[in-house]
Amino acid sequence: MSLTAIRSTDQIKVEARQAQKDGGPYRCPGCGEGLTLKKGRVVTHHFAHRPPLTCAWGLGESAEHLEAKMAIHDALRADPAVTEVRLEAPVGDVAVADVLARIRGQWVAIEVQRSDLTAEQVARRTANCHALGVHVLWVALACPGLAGDRYSPRTWEKWLHFACYGRVYYWSHGQVVVPYHFDEHTLYVEPRHWFDRGDLRYGGGYERRSSRWRTPLQGRPAVISSHFQARRCPARRTKTMAVPACSLYIDRHPAWWTAAATV
Ligand SMILES: [Zn+2]
Structure with a gap:
């Protein structure tokens, strides 16, 4: 899980709390793989890798x-x-x-x-x-x-x-x-x-x-x-x-x- 990701459209690093679901795709600043934006009610808004997880960023x-x-x-x-x-x-x-x-x-x-x-x-x-x-x-x-x-x-x-x-x-x-x-x-x-x-x-x-x-x-x-x-x-x-x-x-x-x- 991470709080930031690279927005593919403009290569800008964005915070999960400011990012929109339809504003992606987002990718991992570490490995470059796609990330999913998670906007929940309980857990702090964050980005998550899709399985299988092979990246150490946010592990x-x-x-x-x-x-x-x-x-x-x-x-x-x-x-x-x-x-x-x-x-x-x-x-x-x-x-x-x-x-x-x-x-x-x-x-x-x-x-x-x-x-x-x-x-x-x-x-x-x-x-x-x-x-x-x-x-x-x-x-x-x-x-x-x-x-x-x-x-x-x-x-x-x-x-x-x-x-x-x-x-x-x-x-x-x-x-x-x-x-x-x-x-x-x-x-x-x-x-x-x-x-x-x-x-x-x-x-x-x-x-x-x-x-x-x-x-x-x-x-x-x-x-x-x-x-x-x-x-x-x-x-x-x-x-x-x-x-x-x-x-x-x-x-x-x-x-x-x-x-x-x-x-
Ligand atoms: Zn990664």
Whole structure:
């Protein structure tokens, strides 16, 4: 699914919400195949490929994904600090940014995370933007699990958390995102005893750090055009993750999860 298509009659890129059913034919900006205009009442108006689906353009996008990128685009377009905004715009030869915007002179690619993207794909798209001098802001879709006292981040969330210095952004509305920090989560191991060849042994009764769970700590909601700054970041790695040199768009709020921030 995509929000834009090329109109065959004049080769102009049009948005689904402005396009008319009889104004086509429309074709895919990625593969050139014909697209069908879908104007429903529930789902955001969009273009869809006809089966069989062989094109990667707009693959894996959900109704929530379309809604988020349309809302981010519209909010940025109405913002005086933003001089250019493009929906589903190519960045280099290989990637398409969900929203590409020029915010106070900086080019920023806003990528709304698809649930099926891997950490490797996120890393590759981030590196691709860096090579072109475009800053990237990854925005995840709101996740109900974050409201609980423990959360098991997916692999790409862990990658973004590491890349963005302990923050992952979740879309709220318009150009407002809510940052989360994933803190360590401790589990209490119940005390117990058992017999080992006639000897009584004791165990448990202590806390241990969970490898699966994290404690989600919500930060202050942040507005993309006013609370973020462009940052060039060096390559970093842990035992399990590698972040290439990258240009990120990161919020300017001080860390809200450290001891200093809570007193
Ligand atoms: Zn296509």
